[in-house]
Amino acid sequence: MAILPQFYIVLSAGVFCIGLFGILTRRNALFFLMSVELMLNAGNINLVAFSFYYGNLTGQVFSLFVIALAAAEVAIGIGIILVLYRNFEGIDVTEATAMRW
Amino acid sequence: MAWIYDYAPAIALFPLVSFLVSLFLGRYMPKKGALGGIVATGFSLAFSVWALVHLAGPAEPYHATLYTFVTGAGDAVTLTFGILLDPLSALMLVIVSLIAFLVHIFSLGYMNDEGETGLPRYYAGLGLFTFSMLAFVYADNLLMAFMFFELVGLCSYLLIGFWFREDAPPSAAKKAFLVTRFGDYFFLIGVVAVLGTFGTAAYAGEHSFIHMAEAALTGDGGDGVRTFLGMGEQAWFTVVGMLVLGGVIGKSAQFPLHTWLPDAMEGPTPVSALIHAATMVAAGVYLVARMYGFYALSPTALGVIALIGGFTALFAATMGVVKQELKQVLAYSTISQYGYMMLALGGGGYVAAVFHLTTHAVFKALLFLGAGSVIIAMHHNENMWDMGGLKDRMRITYLTFLSGSLALAGIVPFAGFWSKDEVLYETLVHGLGGRPLLLLGYAMGLIAVFFTGFYTFRMVFLTFHGEPRTDVAEDPEPVRWNVKFPLVVLGIGAAVVGFVNMGVLKNVIGDANLFLHEWLAGGVEGLNAHHYTEVLETVAGYHAAGLSPFVAGAASLGLAVVGVLAAYRLYAVPEPVPHLERLGSVRTVVMNNYYQDEYQVWLATGLTAPLARVADTFDQGVIDGVVNGISSVSLFAAGRFRRIQTGVVTNYAALLTLGLVVLLAFFAYVGGWI
Numbered sequence: 001m002a003i004l005p006q007f008y009i010v011l012s013a014g015v016f017c018i019g020l021f022g023i024l025t026r027r028n029a030l031f032f033l034m035s036v037e038l039m040l041n042a043g044n045i046n047l048v049a050f051s052f053y054y055g056n057l058t059g060q061v062f063s064l065f066v067i068a069l070a071a072a073e074v075a076i077g078i079g080i081i082l083v084l085y086r087n088f089e090g091i092d093v094t095e096a097t098a099m100r101w
Numbered sequence: 102m103a104w105i106y107d108y109a110p111a112i113a114l115f116p117l118v119s120f121l122v123s124l125f126l127g128r129y130m131p132k133k134g135a136l137g138g139i140v141a142t143g144f145s146l147a148f149s150v151w152a153l154v155h156l157a158g159p160a161e162p163y164h165a166t167l168y169t170f171v172t173g174a175g176d177a178v179t180l181t182f183g184i185l186l187d188p189l190s191a192l193m194l195v196i197v198s199l200i201a202f203l204v205h206i207f208s209l210g211y212m213n214d215e216g217e218t219g220l221p222r223y224y225a226g227l228g229l230f231t232f233s234m235l236a237f238v239y240a241d242n243l244l245m246a247f248m249f250f251e252l253v254g255l256c257s258y259l260l261i262g263f264w265f266r267e268d269a270p271p272s273a274a275k276k277a278f279l280v281t282r283f284g285d286y287f288f289l290i291g292v293v294a295v296l297g298t299f300g301t302a303a304y305a306g307e308h309s310f311i312h313m314a315e316a317a318l319t320g321d322g323g324d325g326v327r328t329f330l331g332m333g334e335q336a337w338f339t340v341v342g343m344l345v346l347g348g349v350i351g352k353s354a355q356f357p358l359h360t361w362l363p364d365a366m367e368g369p370t371p372v373s374a375l376i377h378a379a380t381m382v383a384a385g386v387y388l389v390a391r392m393y394g395f396y397a398l399s400p401t402a403l404g405v406i407a408l409i410g411g412f413t414a415l416f417a418a419t420m421g422v423v424k425q426e427l428k429q430v431l432a433y434s435t436i437s438q439y440g441y442m443m444l445a446l447g448g449g450g451y452v453a454a455v456f457h458l459t460t461h462a463v464f465k466a467l468l469f470l471g472a473g474s475v476i477i478a479m480h481h482n483e484n485m486w487d488m489g490g491l492k493d494r495m496r497i498t499y500l501t502f503l504s505g506s507l508a509l510a511g512i513v514p515f516a517g518f519w520s521k522d523e524v525l526y527e528t529l530v531h532g533l534g535g536r537p538l539l540l541l542g543y544a545m546g547l548i549a550v551f552f553t554g555f556y557t558f559r560m561v562f563l564t565f566h567g568e569p570r571t572d573v574a575e576d577p578e579p580v581r582w583n584v585k586f587p588l589v590v591l592g593i594g595a596a597v598v599g600f601v602n603m604g605v606l607k608n609v610i611g612d613a614n615l616f617l618h619e620w621l622a623g624g625v626e627g628l629n630a631h632h633y634t635e636v637l638e639t640v641a642g643y644h645a646a647g648l649s650p651f652v653a654g655a656a657s658l659g660l661a662v663v664g665v666l667a668a669y670r671l672y673a674v675p676e677p678v679p680h681l682e683r684l685g686s687v688r689t690v691v692m693n694n695y696y697q698d699e700y701q702v703w704l705a706t707g708l709t710a711p712l713a714r715v716a717d718t719f720d721q722g723v724i725d726g727v728v729n730g731i732s733s734v735s736l737f738a739a740g741r742f743r744r745i746q747t748g749v750v751t752n753y754a755a756l757l758t759l760g761l762v763v764l765l766a767f768f769a770y771v772g773g774w775i
Contacts (some may be wrong), residue, residue: 023754032750097748 008049016042029081029091033074040070105151106163109184112148112194113235115141116201120228127221132213134224138205142231145198153191162187162625164241164305178296183241185305187624189455193238193387196462200379201231203587207470208371210584211477217369223263227375230256234380238387243302243310243345246391247285247292250348250384254281257381261368273364280361284351291344298327298341304391305625311394312627314338318398318640335399342395342402345388353385353439356413360697362436366428370476373428374469377435378462386442386458393451397633400641404538407447407528411542411549414440416695418552422559423681423691426483427472430560434509435465437549441524444546448539449643450527451633452621456602457524459617460516463598464508467591471502474584475564478577485563486679488574492565495577497585499565501592506561508595510554511661518658519599521550526604526653531637533646550657554664562672605654 015038022035044063051059081091088095119141123134130136156162163186171180186194205227212223233256237249255278262274295302299310306312317326317334328337349355354362362382366373376382389396389406396402414437421433438461445454476483478495492499508517525546532539569575602617603610613619621630637643671680681688690696745756769775 020758024751024758027751094749094751 005049005053008045012042012045012049014042015039015045027092027094029077029084029093032093033077033081036077037070037074040066040073105148105155106165106186108148109152109163109186109239110167112145112152112198113232113239115144115148116228116231116235118228120225120232123221123224123228127224132209133220134228135205135209135213135220138208138224138228139202141228142198142202142205145231145235146195146202149191149194149198152186153195156186156188156191156624157620162305164625166241176300178300180244181242182245183303184239185241185625186239187305187628188620189390189624190239192455192459192620193383194235196459197231197234197238197379197383200375200462200466201227201234203466203470203590204371204375206583207374207473207587208369210581211371211473212369214581214583215477219263223260223369226256226260226263227372230260230375230380234384237384241304243292243295243304243392246388247288247348250288250352250388251285253381253384254278254285254352257281257365257376260372260376261365263369263372264367270367273361273367277361277365280358281351284347284349284358287344287347288349288351291341291347294329294341294344297329298337300325305628309627311392314395314398315627315636315640338395339399339401342399343405345392346402346406349385349389349443350409351385352388353382353443354436355385355409355440355443356416357697357701359413359417359436360694360701363429363432363694366426366432370428370469370473373431374466374473377431377469378466382435382439383458383462386439386446386454389443389446390451390455390458393446393633394628394636396446397449397451397636398640400536400643403447403449403641403643404536405447406443407539407542410440410443410445410447411528411545412440413437414444415545415549415552416440418549418556420691420694421556422552423684423688424556425485427475427485427488427560427564428469428483430485430556431465431468431472434468434553434556437553438465438509440549441521441546444528444542445524448524448528448542449531449634449637449641449645450524452602452618452630453520453523453527453604455621456604456617457517457520459601460508460520460595460598463591464505464516464595467501467505467588467595468509470584470587470591471498471505474498474580474588475502477580477584479573480578482571482573485560487571488564488569489567489677490565490569490574491577495565495580497588498580501588501595502565503561504592504595506557508599510557510665511550511657512554512665513658514596514599516595516597516599518661519603519605522650522654522657523602523604525550525657526648526650529653530645530648531643533648534644536643547657547660551660551664554661555668558665558668559672562668563677566673567677568675605650607650 019035019038019042022031022038026032026035044066047059047063047066051057051062084093084096085091116138119134119137122130122137127134127137152163163184166181166183168182169179170182171178173179205224208223208227212220217223230253233249233252237246237253240246240249258274258278261277262271264270265274292302295310299313301308301310301313303309304311313326314334318338326334328334330337330340332340351358362377365376368376396406417433417436417440421430421437424430424433438457442454442457442461445451445457472483474495475488475491475498478491478498479488482488504515508515511518511521525543528539528543528546532543602615604615607615618630623629623631626632671677684691693699745752
């Protein structure tokens, strides 16, 4: 028996909320990055689930793109975190409050 | 011969060159710029006389545009510099350049021989002054005239304040500048009004504002005339005329803007001669004469001019009676005489006004230069009570001064008699011809004749007759040829200039021998005395009553003689006493110039200054307050809103989330899910 779509959606919403919670509560930039990944993957789950439900592959292909995009984003994010560390000797996001100093 | 017209602009440019030379090279020149000035004004005089002679022949008047500095596209106004040589301007050019020439020569004696410093500045000022006035005279449009009118005012400021290290001259210079500027504001508005109404400021030709105004009123043509404020054409023309008249009243020192002129005596005496006789003060009256075709269209404006003139003539003459300084008496006589010219213009006597302008230029320049000669002799003491007995010690000065005084007092056959009589006669006949208002002006002018005779000869007797009252008067400093030569030229002029227009003898010698009448009747179409007479009759309703000129002439001559005899009785004694002190409080009032200065100062400090302060408070408090209030509100609000921009990423994320939730809730509510 096939799993009903609402379960996927509940799972996706759960993962998204965990990511959101991480962004709102954590101060460590690495946790931020992970939380953003969680939220992206929640989106992926939705894409895959709906494409399975409608029986066409577009959503699944799209999720591959999103994964590639997420990888690129992580690369940039790590770069930013490195700069952050160099300038503030820490990776606490609440320290860097100005765009320029 | 006609090539003189091609060189006509040079008449004014010679003094301009002299100005530049004196300014930059005067220091290195033998007479500090005087020679250059004499040569330049001499050339101006020669060219002016030539132009006059040429115009007296069969030649046409000359009218040309020299330079266009703004070309208006389509209906827009085109602004030009041009030159108009007609009988009036040619006559005035000769007067101005003659007086300027003689004043330059006289300055050799008054300034160079007295060892004054700063002479290049002085001669540069004279050159610029002469240039401005000559250019003003031959201007062919009102805007150009206005520009040079202002330049004349600037030059008078520079020259009156020539001795700027003393206290009084700079203050007098400022006063002269500001008072005349006050009138010039109205003139400026008038120029703009003329341009706005007619689209042109030219004096002569089919498309001149004078011609257009006349066409609009007589009903043939007059397209393109726009009136403002919903007024009729004649009413609007009156308003425009009165605005321009503001500048005239300031420059020609008419009541109530006459107060600058007596103070202007602080300048060097040759400058006073120039200002009073030929430049500056003459500019106002000349302007009215120049655009007389416009004023002749408005009986109201003419009436105002006549009344201001008549009142000023009398008012200033009474003040001249009590003054103790030689130059002060002359200053008030100038105001009074220009009042006569205004009276003539308002009374329909265009030729009479120009005639009086001419004769006055000669005899007033003479009197001022004579006074300058006396001042040299008296070591710069101007008080007449310190003089006396100078007639035997300064023969030439006395005789020429006497000639000028007889002319000023209006004693036959000297120049002033013929012209002043004509002024009064014209006013009288037009007054009797249905303009009773003019009779009031005539009455004031007639009474002023008595005062004129009295103060003139009080001055002569106190200065030259009796016993010397001080050591300096006992042994005056001699003057040289450069003082005597201008005096002799002008002294002869003051005696004979009147013969060009012996109006009193009109019935004897015939109209054809009134040379000035004939002269001014010719010239540019629509811009001559003949035409003005027609316009005065048809538009302004001025009709000349039939009256023998002998009657009017006898009346004014009689009063003048009475004035002279009164002065003779009181002052032609070896030891004159100040009789006028018996007048008591009346004398005090007149001596203080009827408190004109006081009330004008009160107007400035007691009325205008508080008003300005209130306006300032309103501006600072209300207008600026509103602006400042708005900005401080936004500053405060921005300061508060800034606080949500913490820079902490978490907060932004929280706000984003919150916003999303709110949006979801909103759509949920609107969509009816909850």
